[in-house]
Amino acid sequence: MNELLTACALVLVIEGLLPLVSPRQWRELFSRVLALSNGQIRFVGLASVGVGLIGLLLLR
Secondary structure, three states: OHHHHHHHHHHHHHHHHHHHHHHHHHHHHHHHHHHHHHHHHHHHHHHHHHHHHHHHHHHH
């Protein structure tokens, strides 16, 4: 359970870096994401899950 909480905390740190360092670029990126279709967003989510799972398999 401790590893899961550590991983969640690390995700929050990484996700917070761009808005902290460059809010203008974060806003532009977010507006581009809003313009994507649902299918495109799902594909990005699927690709992220796939890359994450492969990374976990390689690290374990």
